[in-house]
Amino acid sequence: MEFYEVIEKRRTIRDFTGEPVGRETIQRILDAGLKAPTNDHMRDWHFAVIDDPALIQNLIKKIPKKVSEKRVDFIMKVWRLQDECQKKMYADAIPKQYQMLLNAGCLVIPLFKQKKNLLQPKNLSDLNGFASIWCCIENIFLAATAEGCGCTLRIPLGDEKDHVKSILDFPGDYEMPCYIAVGKPAKDGAYYEQNICDVQERIHLNKW
Numbered sequence: 001m002e003f004y005e006v007i008e009k010r011r012t013i014r015d016f017t018g019e020p021v022g023r024e025t026i027q028r029i030l031d032a033g034l035k036a037p038t039n040d041h042m043r044d045w046h047f048a049v050i051d052d053p054a055l056i057q058n059l060i061k062k063i064p065k066k067v068s069e070k071r072v073d074f075i076m077k078v079w080r081l082q083d084e085c086q087k088k089m090y091a092d093a094i095p096k097q098y099q100m101l102l103n104a105g106c107l108v109i110p111l112f113k114q115k116k117n118l119l120q121p122k123n124l125s126d127l128n129g130f131a132s133i134w135c136c137i138e139n140i141f142l143a144a145t146a147e148g149c150g151c152t153l154r155i156p157l158g159d160e161k162d163h164v165k166s167i168l169d170f171p172g173d174y175e176m177p178c179y180i181a182v183g184k185p186a187k188d189g190a191y192y193e194q195n196i197c198d199v200q201e202r203i204h205l206n207k208w
Ligand SMILES: Cc1cc2nc3c(=O)[nH]c(=O)nc-3n(C[C@H](O)[C@H](O)[C@H](O)COP(=O)(O)O)c2cc1C
Pocket: 010, 011, 012, 013, 089, 093, 097, 152, 153, 154, 155, 194
């Protein structure tokens, strides 16, 4: 797939067929992740790859299985969402958090080394490791798209991260930025418009 076609085709996918993704495909996708830019040249990243359905179920069990329409409306009111395009995305995404990770077929937990407390940075550079893993994650998303797969991600909330850590037993100086699910996109999956920005309005030539 041509590069700009991959960029256009990459979308967050939350509906999957459940077909397994081959381990070699996953390896190529994660290898693309390992080619991303990194703050200290070391790419100190690891990936827990889980394709055993029972283990996936156990790892995600802290995520609410069902969220009622009433609750979704309430959350969107609390967040004071105004934009219709944004509201449509959240109305689709909020109730699907558990199912999307369960049904994709492959769950990837990216891990990066974080020596200082991630939540109490003193300098912007204390966040370099965190910033770098997100470059890696975007490479993963683009490679998955080029492979004909779909991806989604979830930021762990509350004690979700501790639960994942208690099962996977990764070292204490590694952090989990998100869950990633990779799978085959369902043909009749939900589609919501991307919020398209006009690049000319966003470029400030020589001065804001
Ligand atoms: C930092 C970050 C956090 C996100 N958190 C979540 C999440 O917790 N759950 C989810 O379903 N999607 C999450 N997303 C996906 C966004 O909802 C999605 O990228 C956005 O709506 C734009 O849609 P697109 O990816 O299809 O262009 C996240 C994306 C980013 C970059």
